[in-house]
Amino acid sequence: MNVNDDVQFYKENGYLLVRGVFNEEEVLEMRAAVERIINRAAQNQADTNHAWQGDFLPPEQLKKLVLKGFHDVHYHDAAFTRAVIHPKMTAVLNKIIGPNVQLHHSKMLVKPPANGAAFPMHQDFPYFPHHNHSMLAASVHLDDADEENGCLAVIPGSHLQGPLPHVGKHYLNHKEYPISSGTLCPAKAGDVLFFNYLTIHGSDVNRSDRTRRNVLFQYRDAADKPSEQVHFDWGMGLMVSGENVDFKNVKPNFELTKV
Ligand SMILES: O=C(O)CCC(=O)C(=O)O
Structure with missing residues (x-):
């Protein structure tokens, strides 16, 4: 496949799988960072279960499910800061978003x-x-992933189709x-x-005996602005490629609070 085919595929299908963006050493570095975050979260009593709740599975099945999920991993470990701006990552982003890309x-x-x-x-649209x-989303696989491990x-x-109605802004009607x-x-x-973020996606239960680690970076065109202020994160808007042509509006508009 050449670059133009990749871009055309993404435009038509809303997704693109790119093989081998990270090498084995980089994957091992991120796996170790994931482990450190999980350990520090446990030490800080911050390792609550983040499994999604709802009516998409019977309650007795739902309550057994576990997800270790944490936002803003690049604030926790520099391995992810390196990954966010990895040249092989930004090369793909430049093809499908354009020259000026923000995290x-x-x-x-x-x-x-x-x-x-x-x-x-x-869809991720309702969230931001x-x-x-x-x-x-750039979903970075830290393990081989297949049907069995979700x-x-x-x-x-x-x-x-554009934005679709979600149950409680959360997920689509599962029927x-x-x-x-x-x-x-x-x-x-x-x-x-x-x-x-408009591509409908999801994933099933990990029924295998293998862990499935996924790190997700959300990127946008630097000129694309939020239509609703529903998601705030420190550092959102970090330029990973190119320049921010909007000189006056470079930082998210929110206030410091005391913790
Ligand atoms: O990691 C997964 O399996 C799905 C993640 C996902 O759908 C999301 O974060 O929006």
Whole structure:
């Protein structure tokens, strides 16, 4: 596939799997960083279960599921700051977003073996809506992911429908959009799945005996502004590529609070 085909595929389908963005050494470095974050969270009594709740699974199944999820991993460990601006990452972002790219936020989603939580099908749009819909997720695989350990699934072309109504702003009606309606995107450690924030996606329970570690960076075109102020993170707007042509509006407009 050449670059133009990749860009065309992303435009038409709303996602693109790019193989081998990170090498083995870089993957090992990020895995170690994930481990350190989990340990520090436990030491600080901050390791609450982040498994999504709702009516998409029977309550007795839902209560067994576990997700170790933390936002803003690049504030916790420099391994992720390096990953966010990795030249192989920005090369893809330049193709599908453009020359001027900003980080919006980062997070890690660790599904432990046997009972790693599911994500019902949803768009990311309601969580951080923007005017031009340039926002995308770069899902960095730190483990080989497949159907058994709950790899991501997407509905190709669904981004073209625009924003859809979500149950409580959270996920799509699971009867209309079961997780099984998605196209599975198996990937190897080091691969990155890019998908637009309007692309319907989700993932099933990790039923395997393997951990599934996923780190997600959300990026946008620097000229694309939020249409609603529903998500704030320190450092959002970090330029990862190019320049911010909006000289006067470079920082998010929120106030310091005492902690
Ligand atoms: O990591 C996953 O399996 C899904 C993550 C996801 O859907 C999200 O963060 O929006």
